[in-house]
Amino acid sequence: MMRLHHVPMSRSFRVLWLLEELGLEAELVMHSIRGGTMHTPEGYAVSPAGRVPALELDGETMFESGAIVQTLVERHPDAGLERAVGDTERPAYLQAMWFSETMASLIEQLNMNHLFLRDPSLASPVVIKLLTARFKSTLRGADTMLAGDWVLPSGFSAADIMFGFNLRAVPYYARFDEFPRLQGYLGRCAARPAYQRALEKDGEQEFYTKDFYPVPEH
Ligand SMILES: N[C@@H](CCC(=O)N[C@@H](CS)C(=O)NCC(=O)O)C(=O)O
Structure with missing residues (x-):
């Protein structure tokens, strides 16, 4: 077990x-x-x-x-969720797996600044502005990495699991209408029966209490 x-x-x-x-x-x-x-x-x-x-x-x-x-x-x-050594899609597969952490680390820093400071007044608007801009640039990058319905031309793979998960955070820090292809992609991920079963087991999230976290004025 x-x-x-x-x-x-x-x-x-x-x-x-x-x-x-x-x-x-x-x-x-x-x-x-x-x-x-x-x-x-x-x-x-x-x-x-x-x-x-x-x-x-x-x-x-x-x-x-x-x-x-x-x-x-x-x-x-x-x-069939891996692209093994020797597969022509292996480099793109690895790239998307690892890029997913470039994106996730920015989400983590945004979460830290917006959600987890004991004293929220200590958050730096300049840092949040910078993180948001960097997050959006990863989203623009992510958009160019889609090869159709999924990250790889041959179809769904573990790279979509690494990558697609990140997009759950997008609505809190960016606007999906700026990234319609990514929104459609997240919709395809979310429509998978396995994703829906996972969501049922996921539990109540304790991160976000608002629908959207704007960049504060400074
Ligand atoms: N690169 C690691 C990051 C793991 C990580 O930072 N997880 C977060 C949740 S998304 C966590 O456990 N944070 C709690 C903490 O940092 O104390 C991975 O992909 O597993």
Whole structure:
């Protein structure tokens, strides 16, 4: 039995979604970023920086969503979600997997500034403006990376799981009407039965309390 350490609407959603695509069951251990439940001796034992996702499998524990996703798709080649060494799509596959963290790290910094400061008045409008501009430039980049319905011309892959998850944060910090192709793409991800099953298991998110977080005036 696998155990997934999970925070609703966080990067561990990638693993939750992939498990559903692969038809695999995992016990969910729910965590809270606000509650600091990964920053405990038990949390550091499964993830050295106290972060999610962490996946316990075969007596081992893995952290880093991209490494977990890659490991699972390698173990289940029949699902066709990897583009293995030698595949002509391998470079684009790897690029999208890793670019997904360029984008996610900006979302994380926006979350930190807008949502997680104990004293919100300490947030810097200049930093938020810069982060928002950088986030939007990753969205423009993401838009150019779509090869039709999915990231790769041959169809849905694990790269879409890494990449598509990020787009859940877009409406809070940017306007989807500026990125209609990405909005359509997220719609295709969300229409997948595995995504919907993952969403049912995801749990109540504790990040966003507003529909949109504008750049503050300065
Ligand atoms: N690159 C890592 C990032 C993991 C990460 O930062 N996860 C966030 C949630 S999306 C987290 O656990 N944050 C809690 C913290 O930093 O204390 C991955 O992809 O797994």
